[in-house]
Amino acid sequence: MSVLAIRQVTRTFGGLTALDGVSFDVHEGEIFSVIGPNGAGKSTLFNIVSGFDRPTGGSVAYQGRDITGVRPHALVRAGIARTFQNTQLFEELTVLDNVLVGMFPVTRAGMVSAALRLPHALREQRLATEEAQRLLRMVGLEEFASTPAADLPHGLRRLLEIARALATRPRVMLLDEPAAGLDSAETRELASLLYRVRDSGATIVVVEHDMGLVMEVSDSIVVLDRGRKIAEGPPMLIQKDPAVIEAYLGEEASDDD
Numbered sequence: 239m240s241v242l243a244i245r246q247v248t249r250t251f252g253g254l255t256a257l258d259g260v261s262f263d264v265h266e267g268e269i270f271s272v273i274g275p276n277g278a279g280k281s282t283l284f285n286i287v288s289g290f291d292r293p294t295g296g297s298v299a300y301q302g303r304d305i306t307g308v309r310p311h312a313l314v315r316a317g318i319a320r321t322f323q324n325t326q327l328f329e330e331l332t333v334l335d336n337v338l339v340g341m342f343p344v345t346r347a348g349m350v351s352a353a354l355r356l357p358h359a360l361r362e363q364r365l366a367t368e369e370a371q372r373l374l375r376m377v378g379l380e381e382f383a384s385t386p387a388a389d390l391p392h393g394l395r396r397l398l399e400i401a402r403a404l405a406t407r408p409r410v411m412l413l414d415e416p417a418a419g420l421d422s423a424e425t426r427e428l429a430s431l432l433y434r435v436r437d438s439g440a441t442i443v444v445v446e447h448d449m450g451l452v453m454e455v456s457d458s459i460v461v462l463d464r465g466r467k468i469a470e471g472p473p474m475l476i477q478k479d480p481a482v483i484e485a486y487l488g489e490e491a492s493d494d495d
């Protein structure tokens with residue numbers, strides 16, 4: 239079944255067309271990658287699917303329901319979680335508290351009953367803490383539970399963002415460049431984490447520049463170039479696709495570094 243149906247999504251910023259009539263489907267339980275050179279429109283697409291931005295044209299459906307323009311918090315409740323290309327953590331809060339913050343949309347005890355320390359609120363808080371610790375174990379951060387997020391080693395910050403996204407119990411996880419800044423051992427760990435998240439029942443959509451990782455973990459790939467979809471298919475076909483090779487060679491040729 240199609241979990242996400244992207245239909246003719248277009249986004250212009252003034253005279254610039256960041257996305258140009260992009261359509262594709264993400265199916266339940268797959269690891270799906272969106273790749274393409276810098277500026278191709280990948281993050282713009284994520285912003286639209288997660289409600290942080292609205293398309294100029296086209297639509298996004300989630301589990302058969304039109305969600306175009308629905309606000310991020312409502313989408314989180316509906317089961318769509320994301321991480322950001324530039325990690326967005328609560329720097330002064332501990333690692334554990336960063337995960338607990340992610341749980342707020344799903345814990346019933348509101349701020350008031352928590353403040354009054356009502357029994358059901360205390361029980362819910364204890365369960366939430368246990369769940370947050372479980373998620374930290376899942377991403378391998380349990381030993382950092384009481385460390386302020388600001389003091390986490392760089393490569394581990396993305397793992398914390400993933401744990402916080404998992405805390406919302408997503409059906410769909412959108413990960414924007416989860417391997418950026420990771421060394422090869424950390425990237426191996428990330429791959430196994432992606433499989434565990436997928437096996438726990440979530441669908442994963444990844445934007446990623448690490449082609450080794452993409453080709454290994456993806457069931458299906460969409461390639462964007464300058465806002466347009468230029469290819470779609472399984473890793474084996476994408477690797478050989480002349481239009482894809484051309485797009486990446488063009489990028490290398492124009493790279494200054």
Ligand SMILES: Nc1ncnc2c1ncn2[C@@H]1O[C@H](COP(=O)(O)OP(=O)(O)OP(=O)(O)O)[C@@H](O)[C@H]1O
Nearest residue numbers: 251254256274275276277278279280281282283323
């Ligand atoms: N808010 C904005 N206002 C104006 N232009 C924008 C805005 N957001 C994105 N763009 C432009 O849209 C294009 C696509 O940007 P986007 O961030 O989606 O690319 P990307 O594929 O994620 O690139 P990268 O791999 O470098 O992260 C770029 O030309 C970018 O400068």
Ligand SMILES: [Mg+2]
Nearest residue numbers: 280281282323
């Ligand atoms: Mg981006």
